[in-house]
Amino acid sequence: MLYMFLLYHDPSVPPPPDVMERHFAVWRDAKEHGAYLTSEAIGGTEGATTVRVRDGKTAITDGPFAETKEVLGGFYLLDCRDLDDALEYAARIPDSMNGAVEIRVVRGVPDWNYAMPGERAPFE
Numbered sequence: 001m002l003y004m005f006l007l008y009h010d011p012s013v014p015p016p017p018d019v020m021e022r023h024f025a026v027w028r029d030a031k032e033h034g035a036y037l038t039s040e041a042i043g044g045t046e047g048a049t050t051v052r053v054r055d056g057k058t059a060i061t062d063g064p065f066a067e068t069k070e071v072l073g074g075f076y077l078l079d080c081r082d083l084d085d086a087l088e089y090a091a092r093i094p095d096s097m098n099g100a101v102e103i104r105v106v107r108g109v110p111d112w113n114y115a116m117p118g119e120r121a122p123f124e
Contacts, residue, residue, distance in 0.1 A: 002037070002106035003078055003086040008070040009099035011044070022094040030078055030089065041074040070099050077106065 009015070016022070023039075030036035050061045073095065080086040083103075090101040 001080060001082065002108075003080050003083075004104045004106050005076040005078065005086075005090055005093060006072060006102040006104070007074045007076070007093060007095040007099070008102065009073045009095050010070050012069075013098050015098070016094065019094045022092075026076070026089060026092050029092075030076075035078045035080055035085075035089070037077040037079060039074065039076040042072065044073075045071050073099075 027036060027039065045063060048063055050063065052059045052061070076089070076093065078086065078089055080089065086103050090096055090103055093101050095101050
């Protein structure tokens with residue numbers, strides 16, 4: 001079953017010096033067990049734009065959707081056996097130690113032509 005792991009962190013709390021090595025450990029383990037599909041870090045809230053359409057009118061707001069202490073900083077997409085397996089991965093992701101890791105089931109859409117990881121264009 002596919003699970004999306006949304007990684008939240010508190011930007012006022014500095015990450016531990018070994019944060020990337022901790023991420024690499026989760027990545028290596030997920031790859032070794034055939035669970036890893038993809039992961040990425042995303043840009044900060046300073047570059048975020050929120051779009052809302054109400055009654056046919058588009059409103060564009062600089063910044064994230066909601067004002068919160070923790071901000072979305074990245075994600076993992078893993079193919080886990082079940083929720084217990086997903087919970088074990090989430091507890092090892094560094095963001096769970098000073099922020100939060102939200103887990104959501106990925107629901108497939110019938111007749112949607114999904115691209116597999118690696119099929120997208122490389123970053124410029």
